[in-house]
Every structure is written in C-alpha cells, then in structure tokens.
Amino acid sequence: MIDHNHALSLTRQARALGISRGSVYYLPRPPSAADLALMRRIDRLHLDYPFAGSRMLQGLLNAEGHSVGRRHVATLMRKMGIEALYRRPNTSKPTPGHKVYPYLLRNLPVIRPNQAWAMDITYFPMARGFVYLAAVVDWFSRRVLAWRLSITLEAAFCIEAVEEALARYGTPDIFNTDQGSQFTSIDFIKTLTDADVKISMDGKGAWRDNVFVERLWRTIKYEEVYLHACTSVPEARTAIARYLIFYNTRRPHSSLDRKTPDQAYFNTPKPILAAA
Known part of the structure; x- marks a missing residue:
C-alpha cells in the first residue's frame, strides 16, 4: 500500500495507514547458513524425539558441539512450525473468530477408505x-x-x-x-x-x-x-x-x-x- 513514487512523503503515508515508519524500510532477511544448519539438525532431532521441547533440544545440540541458547532454539522451532508433542492441559484460547472443533476419532474404528x-x-x-x-x-x-x-x-x-x-x-x-x-x-x-x-x-x-x-x-x-x-x-x-x-x-x-x-x-x- 506504500507508494514510493506518491507525492505524499513516506512518513505521512505510514502515519495515514497507522503503521510505523521503520516498517516501510524493513526488508525480511533470509535465515543465515548457521541457522539453516541448526534447523536441519533440529528437524532430525524432532523426528527422533518428538517429545523434546526447546530446553531438551538445546541440551542435545550443545552435547553435539553446537553453541546455541534455548530462546534461539525456540525461535527456530516457531519458524519451522514444530513444537514438542505431549499431552498437556489446553490453556490456550483460539484466535477470535477461529473455532476449535472437538476430536471425533477417539475410540472410533476406521474400517474403510474415505471414512x-x-x-x-x-x-x-x-x-x-x-x-x-x-x-x-x-x-x-x-x-x-x-x-x-x-x-x-x-x-x-x-x-x-x-x-x-x-x-x-x-x-x-x-x-x-x-x-x-x-x-x-x-x-x-x-x-x-x-x-x-x-x-x-x-x-x-x-x-x-x-x-x-x-x-x-x-x-x-x-x-x-x-x-x-x-x-x-x-x-x-x-x-x-x-x-x-x-x-x-x-x-x-x-x-x-x-x-x-x-x-x-x-x-x-x-x-x-x-x-x-
């Protein structure tokens, strides 16, 4: 929506749209080579230990010689779209307008295709x-x-x-x-x-x-x-x-x-x- 060739200055355009002026100049940066290597390793560890959260993954990575903090591991996990898989109380609330449906397959025998x-x-x-x-x-x-x-x-x-x-x-x-x-x-x-x-x-x-x-x-x-x-x-x-x-x-x-x-x-x- 920002037009760099418009008569209005970028500052005034940003103010009219209700966004920060700094975001007008922001260009997303691709992950570094080091982060990509960590993400590939986290992916393998997640497949082998799906119950591992950021703390455990940090420990596993550090044991392999990777110097990385827990928060950075958590950031990379969010970027990858993965989380530790284990049963815990559901204390989160859905985004407004986003309904969460009940689980229908518990104890249901699935006996045919397209069921x-x-x-x-x-x-x-x-x-x-x-x-x-x-x-x-x-x-x-x-x-x-x-x-x-x-x-x-x-x-x-x-x-x-x-x-x-x-x-x-x-x-x-x-x-x-x-x-x-x-x-x-x-x-x-x-x-x-x-x-x-x-x-x-x-x-x-x-x-x-x-x-x-x-x-x-x-x-x-x-x-x-x-x-x-x-x-x-x-x-x-x-x-x-x-x-x-x-x-x-x-x-x-x-x-x-x-x-x-x-x-x-x-x-x-x-x-x-x-x-x-």
Missing part, C-alpha cells in the same frame, strides 16, 4: 533454505490424496490441497487436523463445511491423535528428503511428486498387511509373487 481424512504440515529442508509440505491422507489406507509445497505457513496452500482431494476422491465423513492457525482459519473451515464434512481437531499437544501422519513425515524425510538435498522449490516439488507416487503405488505397509496404500484405498488384492 476419515487427516491433514498436517511439515518443515522441508533443502540444500539452501526450506519450504513447507502439507498433505491430505486417507486414515484407513494411509494413501496421500493431495499435497502442496509453500514457502510460507499461510492457509492458502492447505486449502488448495483439500480442494484437490475433494474434487478427485469425493467427500470423507470426517476431516482431522491439529489446532494450527492454518486449519482453524475461516477460509479453511468454510472449505470443509461447504462440502458437508465433519471437522475434527486433535487436542493441543496430543501426539497420539495424529501419530500416523507423523510417521508419514518421518518416512518421507528419511527415505527421500535427507538423501537428496534439493536446491530449489521446483526441484523439491519434483522429488516429492516422484517419491509419493512410489509411496502410494509400490511401498508396502506392515499395518496394511503388506499392501500398498493404493491397494488398500481402491480395495485391490496384493499381487501374487512368483516362486523363486
């Missing part, structure tokens, strides 16, 4: 920089129905993934997420309510509620992300697309009686292996 879908976001490290990956997953078959990459944690890329999943695979009975701001946003909720989907949200810090999506992130990162350091967002998008085709169509799951997610979702039998 329940889940969605989550994870930090995706690259050789230089990072992006965020959001995915819609069928709870029964573990099939990834739609996904998107984004350089910010806005709700728009999550909504795009949901809209694609609804258009391609129909409507689930229940859609489960955590209580992240992307999933409690008015536009995201409207996308689901317009499709007449029941909305379910994990209890804050209740890691068991969405644990299999956390397992999906661990699988993707250890089998793809950490083996191939992508150098750009297009390269990361191509790599994730390639891996998720493999994940859905060829990778068997022990929890699915060694079926692939595609076989479980589309109710097709396992292939018969020829005798050696």
Whole structure:
C-alpha cells in the first residue's frame, strides 16, 4: 500500500495507514547458513524425539558441539512450525473468530477408505533454505490424496490441497487436523463445511491423535528428503511428486498387511509373487 513514487512523503503515508515508519524500510532477511544448519539438525532431532521441547533440544545440540541458547532454539522451532508433542492441559484460547472443533476419532474404528481424512504440515529442508509440505491422507489406507509445497505457513496452500482431494476422491465423513492457525482459519473451515464434512481437531499437544501422519513425515524425510538435498522449490516439488507416487503405488505397509496404500484405498488384492 506504500507508494514510493506518491507525492505524499513516506512518513505521512505510514502515519495515514497507522503503521510505523521503520516498517516501510524493513526488508525480511533470509535465515543465515548457521541457522539453516541448526534447523536441519533440529528437524532430525524432532523426528527422533518428538517429545523434546526447546530446553531438551538445546541440551542435545550443545552435547553435539553446537553453541546455541534455548530462546534461539525456540525461535527456530516457531519458524519451522514444530513444537514438542505431549499431552498437556489446553490453556490456550483460539484466535477470535477461529473455532476449535472437538476430536471425533477417539475410540472410533476406521474400517474403510474415505471414512476419515487427516491433514498436517511439515518443515522441508533443502540444500539452501526450506519450504513447507502439507498433505491430505486417507486414515484407513494411509494413501496421500493431495499435497502442496509453500514457502510460507499461510492457509492458502492447505486449502488448495483439500480442494484437490475433494474434487478427485469425493467427500470423507470426517476431516482431522491439529489446532494450527492454518486449519482453524475461516477460509479453511468454510472449505470443509461447504462440502458437508465433519471437522475434527486433535487436542493441543496430543501426539497420539495424529501419530500416523507423523510417521508419514518421518518416512518421507528419511527415505527421500535427507538423501537428496534439493536446491530449489521446483526441484523439491519434483522429488516429492516422484517419491509419493512410489509411496502410494509400490511401498508396502506392515499395518496394511503388506499392501500398498493404493491397494488398500481402491480395495485391490496384493499381487501374487512368483516362486523363486
């Protein structure tokens, strides 16, 4: 809204808009190489010790030779969109206008595709920089129905993934997420309510509620992300697309009686292996 070529001075424009003059000149700085290295290490530690908060992660990093304070670790965790996963009292209040829905999947047997879908976001490290990956997953078959990459944690890329999943695979009975701001946003909720989907949200810090999506992130990162350091967002998008085709169509799951997610979702039998 600030026009550097306007007849009004920048100071008067800032005053008219009710913003500080300093913000007019602020340019966001990308994370330093040292911070990116720390974020990549924090990401791995978070996968191995999801219950670790900033204090524990600081201790683990210091033990590895990284000199970093707890507050800086907490800042990087917020930037990455991660937090310690453990059950604790929910004393936080939702943003005004953002409704938090109850958890609907506790003790509910999920016995068929499209009975329940889940969605989550994870930090995706690259050789230089990072992006965020959001995915819609069928709870029964573990099939990834739609996904998107984004350089910010806005709700728009999550909504795009949901809209694609609804258009391609129909409507689930229940859609489960955590209580992240992307999933409690008015536009995201409207996308689901317009499709007449029941909305379910994990209890804050209740890691068991969405644990299999956390397992999906661990699988993707250890089998793809950490083996191939992508150098750009297009390269990361191509790599994730390639891996998720493999994940859905060829990778068997022990929890699915060694079926692939595609076989479980589309109710097709396992292939018969020829005798050696």
